[in-house]
Amino acid sequence: MGFDDIHNTGLVLGLGLSSDDHHHDQFEKGFEPSLTLTLSADQSVDHVYLQPQDSGGVSSPCRGSLKRERRVACEEEERQRMASRFFNEEDDGSNGRKKLRLTKVQSALLEESFKQHSTLNPRHKQDLANELKLRPRQVEVWFQNRRARTKLKKTEVDCEQLKKCLETLTEENRALQKELQKLKSLNFPPPLYMQLPAATLTMCPSCERVGGATTAATAGVGDNGSKSKPHFYNPLTKPSTAC
DNA sequence: GCACATGCACATTTTACATCA
DNA sequence: CCTGATGTAAAATGTGCATGT
Known part of the structure; x- marks a missing residue:
């Protein structure tokens, strides 16, 4: 089952956590989510939501956000994220880190977008994610990795140029040394x-x-x-x- | 000034895939 | 052909820092 298939099932899981994995301290420090089945408002299929028992004491970045728009996006992202994890776990029984290979179309669109802007604003990220049927976090990660690759490539190019420069200067130096030797041998003071x-x-x-x-x-x-x-x-x- | 949220760079790990013996 | 070892690209993760609120 591919990622697109997962999306097409309409099954989603939600935890109401932050979009950034490294801000998931609450989750990792052991609050216990409960698994409930609910109906989505916008889709005709049953949805699976993972919801925390305690909605009061946990200060989730999404839950406590002042900006409703962001929170909604954040929650949606998490539902999608957990959905993919849920299905990946079912797939192979592993603990959920399954690497997605982007399709050519997805890569092409991301590349195109990267050409225009190498950084993302939240809106752009969300739009791309919607368009590509990816999680915003995946789009963000792709851009981060892409920037890293660009930088690496540039470093390699610079390195090559410096090597060439060094070769040229070495050659020049050699020629000058040769000339000096020649002059010395002619007994010029x-x-x-x-x-x-x-x-x-x-x-x-x-x-x-x-x-x-x-x-x-x-x-x-x-x-x-x-x-x-x-x-x-x-x-x-x-x-x-x-x- | 402090706490928190967010985004980014960077290093590293993990995974999918290709190649080869 | 099949299979396991190996290498590589890239997706994903973890961490620290800067900045804004």
């Missing part, structure tokens, strides 16, 4: 600035004025009234003929 510490100032090649040992702080200061001061430059910070 390295440029003057390579023989000196980076902060040391040297003679400006364009004006060929001789410089002394000065700090970088004094360099470039003397355009105004620097007649007698030497003209320095630092090729590491000013590699061009900027002076």
Whole structure:
């Protein structure tokens, strides 16, 4: 029996719990539901509802909600949820975690919806759930997993790009090293600035004025009234003929 | 400020299904 | 062909955090 078949039976179970499973503490901490058979108002078949004995002391998120619309949706969702569990348990006697495989149509519609908006608002979630005959929680989970898959894919793509970038840079570095070796083998002395510490100032090649040992702080200061001061430059910070 | 509800990200578990020896 | 082992994708679950009321 498929999920759609379950829906078509019109049999539902209700507990009046929250739509989010991780907010089902009350249920897990052991309040005891009772099983009753009731007739649904909107369907012609008998419905099975699981209802808690005590409706006063338990503060179910659905029950206590101020917003009636949300509560109704929440209760409906739970009825559906419990219905599927009920039938799954009947199917195989396991304790109820049965994985649903979405149909192609369902997946396609979810994908389409995801393309438009990667997040859900409650209304949209409910609409999709109705349309696809799924529980809102399933739609929500699908979107969560879908976002996770998108992110994973993007990470993989980024990783690939970084790998390529690394390869390119490694190649470039190799070529430069090769060139350097070549120059060395031709016995070219390295440029003057390579023989000196980076902060040391040297003679400006364009004006060929001789410089002394000065700090970088004094360099470039003397355009105004620097007649007698030497003209320095630092090729590491000013590699061009900027002076 | 506190409690609560809600939604999300993230990690993990579980399940369905495909492939292969 | 049948079957069990194995891998993978994805549905489902659990938890923590942020935010709004």
